[in-house]
Amino acid sequence: MSAPTLSPRPTTTGPVDERLLPVPHRVVDVRRDTADTMTIGLEPIHGMPPPFEPGQVDMLYAFGTGEVPISISSSTQVADRREYTIRRVGAVTTALTNVERGDRIGVRGPFGVPWPVEAARGGDVVVIAGGIGLAPLRAAILHVLEHRQAYGQLSLLYGARTAGDILYREELETWRSRLDVDIDVTIDAAGSGWHGNVGVVTRLVPRARFDEQRATALLCGPEVMMRYGAQALLDRGIAPERIFVSAERNMLCGIGTCGHCQLGPYFLCHDGPVLSWDRVGPYMSVREL
Amino acid sequence: MALAAETARVLDLEGLEALVEALHARDYEVIGPRVRDGVISLAPLSSAADLPIGWSDDQRPGHYRLVERGDDARFGYAVGPDAPKRWLLPPHSEVFEAEGDGTGFTLRPAEPPSRRFAFLGVRPCELAGIAVQDRVFIRDDLRDVTYASRREDILTVAVHCGEPAGTCFCASVGTGPRAEDGFDLALTELVGEDHRFVVEVGSEQGRELLAAVPTEPAAEGDLTVAAAVTDDASRRMGRDLDTEGLREDLLGALGSSRYRDVARRCLACGNCTFVCPTCFCTGLVDRNALDGSHTARERTWNSCFTIGFSYIHGGGIRESVSSRYRQWLTHKLATWQDQFDVLGCVGCGRCITWCPVGIDITEEARAIRATAVPGGGAR
Ligand SMILES: Cc1cc2nc3c(=O)[nH]c(=O)nc-3n(C[C@H](O)[C@H](O)[C@H](O)COP(=O)(O)OP(=O)(O)OC[C@H]3O[C@@H](n4cnc5c(N)ncnc54)[C@H](O)[C@@H]3O)c2cc1C
Ligand code: SF4
Ligand code: SF4
Ligand code: FES
Numbered sequence: 001m002s003a004p005t006l007s008p009r010p011t012t013t014g015p016v017d018e019r020l021l022p023v024p025h026r027v028v029d030v031r032r033d034t035a036d037t038m039t040i041g042l043e044p045i046h047g048m049p050p051p052f053e054p055g056q057v058d059m060l061y062a063f064g065t066g067e068v069p070i071s072i073s074s075s076t077q078v079a080d081r082r083e084y085t086i087r088r089v090g091a092v093t094t095a096l097t098n099v100e101r102g103d104r105i106g107v108r109g110p111f112g113v114p115w116p117v118e119a120a121r122g123g124d125v126v127v128i129a130g131g132i133g134l135a136p137l138r139a140a141i142l143h144v145l146e147h148r149q150a151y152g153q154l155s156l157l158y159g160a161r162t163a164g165d166i167l168y169r170e171e172l173e174t175w176r177s178r179l180d181v182d183i184d185v186t187i188d189a190a191g192s193g194w195h196g197n198v199g200v201v202t203r204l205v206p207r208a209r210f211d212e213q214r215a216t217a218l219l220c221g222p223e224v225m226m227r228y229g230a231q232a233l234l235d236r237g238i239a240p241e242r243i244f245v246s247a248e249r250n251m252l253c254g255i256g257t258c259g260h261c262q263l264g265p266y267f268l269c270h271d272g273p274v275l276s277w278d279r280v281g282p283y284m285s286v287r288e289l
Numbered sequence: 290m291a292l293a294a295e296t297a298r299v300l301d302l303e304g305l306e307a308l309v310e311a312l313h314a315r316d317y318e319v320i321g322p323r324v325r326d327g328v329i330s331l332a333p334l335s336s337a338a339d340l341p342i343g344w345s346d347d348q349r350p351g352h353y354r355l356v357e358r359g360d361d362a363r364f365g366y367a368v369g370p371d372a373p374k375r376w377l378l379p380p381h382s383e384v385f386e387a388e389g390d391g392t393g394f395t396l397r398p399a400e401p402p403s404r405r406f407a408f409l410g411v412r413p414c415e416l417a418g419i420a421v422q423d424r425v426f427i428r429d430d431l432r433d434v435t436y437a438s439r440r441e442d443i444l445t446v447a448v449h450c451g452e453p454a455g456t457c458f459c460a461s462v463g464t465g466p467r468a469e470d471g472f473d474l475a476l477t478e479l480v481g482e483d484h485r486f487v488v489e490v491g492s493e494q495g496r497e498l499l500a501a502v503p504t505e506p507a508a509e510g511d512l513t514v515a516a517a518v519t520d521d522a523s524r525r526m527g528r529d530l531d532t533e534g535l536r537e538d539l540l541g542a543l544g545s546s547r548y549r550d551v552a553r554r555c556l557a558c559g560n561c562t563f564v565c566p567t568c569f570c571t572g573l574v575d576r577n578a579l580d581g582s583h584t585a586r587e588r589t590w591n592s593c594f595t596i597g598f599s600y601i602h603g604g605g606i607r608e609s610v611s612s613r614y615r616q617w618l619t620h621k622l623a624t625w626q627d628q629f630d631v632l633g634c635v636g637c638g639r640c641i642t643w644c645p646v647g648i649d650i651t652e653e654a655r656a657i658r659a660t661a662v663p664g665g666g667a668r
Contacts, residue, residue, distance in 0.1 A: 016434055017434050020385075020573075021398055104393030249599065249601065250598065259591070259593070260599070262624075264624055286543050289543065289607075289616075
């Protein structure tokens with residue numbers, strides 16, 4: 001039997017684990033990204049938010065509606081507020097994308113294992129994102145850009161459904177204008193006026209610029225995309241230990257007690273959501289696990 | 290197993306009554322077996338007279354009936370549907386209440402429980418179940434307050450098993466029928482003319498409690514008879530589970546066709562998870578007032594047999610019944626070992642008895658591992 005992998009967590013002596021109690025935050029910024037996606041900025045009503053690392057998630061609580069896991073999409077260097085990019089798909093995400101400045105939202109977190117941005121230092125970084133999957137990767141991309149000299153090549157391969165679904169358009173243009181970032185965007189279905197790539201994002205892997213021996217790959221998107229993406233990277237010769245995906249399961253407690261986030265032996269709220277392909281690939285490749 | 294002759298004592302029926310009184314006097318709520326709704330359930334006892342005197346149980350896959358024994362045994366049966374889990378991890382517990390104030394809300398966290406529990410007649414497999422949940426809820430980096438605040442103050446008066454049910458298999462998973470440790474006191478019931486209980490002391494608290502009730506030193510013969518009770522029970526186990534290489538075999542058979550076969554019988558009712566002493570999954574449920582003024586968040590037992598358990602926007606991850614049965618079986622018998630370094634099954638047999646269609650975990654595990662592909666699957 002292998003020992004369980006647990007990330008360090010505080011203990012609590014109160015009547016309820018304080019990590020289960022939403023902390024009131026104020027909405028300080030609301031930006032529309034696409035027809036169904038908004039980025040909101042939150043600040044605690046009292047004090048400073050706890051530190052986080054790129055790829056970690058918070059549970060966002062819309063009072064009276066419910067609570068859902070949302071990745072922190074802002075830079076770790078901004079200490080006083082956090083941003084979340086939220087796609088409206090149901091009741092809670094609708095409430096969270098209908099907020100206005102001054103509204104209050106409950107936040108608890110951060111939870112989970114982050115992207116391995118420290119371990120990736122000294123090598124190339126290849127980021128593969130599908131749809132809203134770019135949101136959890138934004139903090140990692142910002143981290144690499146903020147410590148640009150510590151990394152080699154940075155390649156971002158991004159796939160969206162249509163041109164109108166592309167997230168962070170202005171930011172992508174800014175990054176693209178830098179000489180030290182490669183950005184390749186593709187869409188599933190092109191209308192008139194789109195002159196870029198059409199097709200699935202994993203097709204961009206063979207021509208992306210990175211050194212297979214020194215690269216770390218970060219993937220987030222629909223599970224099929226991550227499976228094909230990981231395969232394309234393996235085909236190019238990146239070791240499975242250096243391919244990282246952010247897996248999605250139902251997450252309720254965030255602290256490893258409710259059992260909902262299990263994927264094989266992993267609790268995605270504390271062993272994940274970011275896991276290397278050698279560990280999670282064998283489980284992600286089994287249907288309905 | 291040899292009983293420690295120097296510490297063992299003997300208790301008679303009056304002594305048993307005195308033991309319950311001594312627990313009450315120490316402010317324990319005494320939880321023990323009691324006939325209720327046609328089953329032996331776990332409930333508060335006001336005296337030893339509340340025990341299921343003269344009752345036994347007939348347990349088979351999908352079958353449970355009380356039967357009269359024809360004697361006045363106090364503990365002449367195996368486990369009923371309830372486990373101590375019902376008290377240590379209640380089916381419902383409050384997390385917080387919140388009041389809305391237009392744009393925001395104010396939280397009031399739940400109060401800690403004020404009761405402490407003594408479990409009388411807790412079985413070896415149930416002690417093992419508590420030990421398994423201890424690993425789940427009290428770890429280096431986690432102290433689950435709901436569980437720990439109830440668990441940490443308990444007192445256990447265990448009873449070794451003399452009457453295993455047809456669905457029991459504790460002997461094959463090493464959790465019974467005699468408890469080795471984890472109790473404050475442990476009794477072996479010797480029914481007959483001189484109806485008595487051989488008592489072993491497992492802790493300082495147990496020693497202190499026992500000193501408050503009338504006992505006599507155990508005779509050499511008592512110890513031999515007591516050991517024979519559980520040795521005999523071992524031989525009469527209804528079932529067995531071979532745990533050697535079980536994890537590897539099951540993870541090597543994730544695609545087994547047997548899961549489709551069992552799914553044709555399984556109703557996905559979740560009974561097996563609710564009666565299981567180790568299953569720990571819970572949900573967080575918000576009860577929101579319609580006018581948006583008030584909400585209460587509750588933690589409730591959940592089961593991986595529901596579609597909602599794995600729901601993410603767009604649909605459940607485990608839509609098919611076979612995938613949900615696979616989650617349950619492989620969690621109990623395989624991935625639990627990765628997570629907590631222990632088997633997630635203590636061999637109590639409840640899931641077999643309380644399955645409406647009598648699906649048997651030992652039989653399914655045997656059939657599924659027979660389909661394992663050497664070197665295949667996700668090991
Ligand atoms: C680790 C992780 C990171 C995520 N990051 C982002 C992000 O950055 N941006 C983003 O837009 N989305 C993200 N999601 C997805 C987001 O959590 C879901 O879109 C959201 O839960 C849907 O809730 P809903 O009420 O709007 O949808 P509905 O489909 O109406 O869901 C109804 C209810 O089901 C439950 N539910 C649905 N999905 C989940 C889930 N994954 N976990 C727990 N409960 C769920 C909730 O109680 C929800 O209210 C992330 C999910 C995970 C697991
Ligand atoms: S899986 Fe079945 S036999 Fe094993 S501990 Fe749970 S209820 Fe008992
Ligand atoms: S078997 Fe199912 S209900 Fe029981 S602990 Fe595992 S996931 Fe939770
Ligand atoms: S979200 Fe509850 S255990 Fe991971």
